[in-house]
Amino acid sequence: MALNNFLTSGLFFDEHERKIQNYYSLVNISFILSSLALLYAAIHNYFVGEFALSYAELGLIAFNVVLFLLLRVKREYFDYITTILCTEYLLFFNLLILFNPPSELRHIWIFSYPVVLLYFKDKNGVYWLAAFIATMFLFQLQPFVQTYYSLYQISYLALALIVMSVILQLYRKKIDEDEATIQKQKQELESFSQKLQEEVKQKTKELLEINQNLEKQVEQKVNELLNKDRILVSQSRQAAMGEMISMIAHQWRQPLSNITLQISSLQISSMLNEVSTKEVLDKLGSISNTIIYLSETIDDFQTFFQPNKEKETIDICKIVKRAVTFTLPRALAKDIFINFHCKNSITINTRTNELVQVLINILNNAIDATILKHPTEPVITIKIDQNEGNDSLCIYIKDNAGGIDEEIKDKIFEPYFSTKGKNGTGIGLYMSKMIIQNHLEGTIDASNVDGGALFRLKIPIS
Structure with a gap:
């Protein structure tokens, strides 16, 4: 210069x-x-x-x-x-x-x-x-x-x-x-x-008018999406209630059968005049214990369906065991073995009930897939690994039911997508993904490994 x-x-x-x-x-x-x-x-x-x-x-x-x-x-x-x-x-x-x-x-x-x-x-x-x-x-x-x-x-x-x-x-x-x-x-x-500037001014004016109309349209669409979200949440709650009733039925079926057998035994012994006071007390005590178990089951489900507003510090094994406890009767009824052994204790700070809800949902899907494909030795394996940085852990849930079809593998987390026909709502995995990503700040994905579907949940420890 x-x-x-x-x-x-x-x-x-x-x-x-x-x-x-x-x-x-x-x-x-x-x-x-x-x-x-x-x-x-x-x-x-x-x-x-x-x-x-x-x-x-x-x-x-x-x-x-x-x-x-x-x-x-x-x-x-x-x-x-x-x-x-x-x-x-x-x-x-x-x-x-x-x-x-x-x-x-x-x-x-x-x-x-x-x-x-x-x-x-x-x-x-x-x-x-x-x-x-x-x-x-x-x-x-x-x-x-x-x-x-x-x-x-x-x-x-x-x-x-x-x-x-x-x-x-x-x-x-x-x-x-x-x-x-x-x-x-x-x-x-x-x-x-100069001509271009004039055209730009004219287009800018038109864009401003379009913008104003677009804002109204966006507001309308937002309200529509909010309504859809409310419907989704409502349907999710209804599906969860259905799952809860189904799980309660599985939990209660065997104890109620035991109570029925105990009462029938007392009635037969009474008719034959072969009942003793001690036998009556023993069977009444057994019936009382079974009723207590049924009451505790109701308490567990009642607690589960109350969402955590605050995070709590808890051992990850307890969370997984709670989910397994809820789904185990249904799995055993279909001769499905749930393989889970917690070797290492890992304490995390999370929303327990929401994580349990996600695990139950994935386990129920695995049970449904196993019932549908009926492999020779049906098994669902759960494994927990802590990442090298110790800042997060991964929960792996794998079945041996043939895996997810490649054509639909990218769609399973979409809302209203279901492989169960009229029996499915198509919001279970979608809500699970929303819970993991938005509430627990983690990730969830699915893949096919060794002849089965593998779901991986990555959850931050704190």
């Missing part, structure tokens, strides 16, 4: 003045290069004893500095300064031809003259070129100073300069045409941009 400001003489140019800005940059570069060349020549001539030339060259450097500073004052001085520079170049190049032999090849600097004219003098450059060629011939024809270049060599240089000037002029014309095309395209782009 500082270099660009230096080369443009500290003046400001807008986008339509790129050509003038390039002129200023070239003029300033010319000042710098010519001053360096003059400084080198002045030092060289001083040491070889050409003091007059050395002082003259220092004077030219001072003159360049004055022009350099003058260029930074007003733009109106640009034409005058470039005229002076072109005059300096004309004299300098002719002196090179006059005092240097062709073998030193110093005349190659002459070929930079068309470039200078092209930028400094624009269309008037042809007159300066004609003047330069004329002075070359005049210097060669004058009798006062010996010249090293022949008339043929001067003519060759003149022809080369004319050819180069023509090529540069054609190139300059091409640049101007390209620049005009760019300016035209820029104007079209600005017009398009």
Whole structure:
């Protein structure tokens, strides 16, 4: 940025003045290069004893500095300064031809003259070129100073300069045409941009109107979703109540059968007059214990269906055992073995009843799948592993009922999706996933392993 400001003489140019800005940059570069060349020549001539030339060259450097500073004052001085520079170049190049032999090849600097004219003098450059060629011939024809270049060599240089000037002029014309095309395209782009801005404003206005309508639609959809959630929760509760009644029936069936057998035995003994007081008391005591067991079962289910508002610290084995206790009678009735042995005690801080509800739901699904597929040796295996970081644990529940069909494996956690037909609600696994993710801050997934379905529950320990 500082270099660009230096080369443009500290003046400001807008986008339509790129050509003038390039002129200023070239003029300033010319000042710098010519001053360096003059400084080198002045030092060289001083040491070889050409003091007059050395002082003259220092004077030219001072003159360049004055022009350099003058260029930074007003733009109106640009034409005058470039005229002076072109005059300096004309004299300098002719002196090179006059005092240097062709073998030193110093005349190659002459070929930079068309470039200078092209930028400094624009269309008037042809007159300066004609003047330069004329002075070359005049210097060669004058009798006062010996010249090293022949008339043929001067003519060759003149022809080369004319050819180069023509090529540069054609190139300059091409640049101007390209620049005009760019300016035209820029104007079209600005017009398009303005039109685009107007369209954007119009679209923004339309979007605002759509937004307002969309907010109303979103509000309606949110209310619909809330209603659906209420229906889901209601259906989940009804399904849970159905599961509870089913589990109570399984829990009560054997004890009630025992009570019936005890009463029938007493009735038969009484009819045969073979009952003793001790036998009556023993059987009444057994019936009383069975009734106590039934009462405790009701208490367990009542506690289970009261959701935990607060987390509690509990051994994970107790949670799994509670779920197994609820589902075991149903499994045993179908000769299904539940394989669970808690080896390590792991204490977690969680919502116990909600986790038990999820485990019961998965175990019941495993029992249903086993009943449907009826494998040779039906077994459901439960395993608990603690992660290496000790920040979470995994509960694995696996059956050997053939696994989940690949076509539906990605859908089993979706609401209302069920493989049980009319007997299924399709919300059990969905609610289980919601409980694990939203209430227990864990994850749940399912996969097929070794001819069975494997459910993995990852639960944070605290």
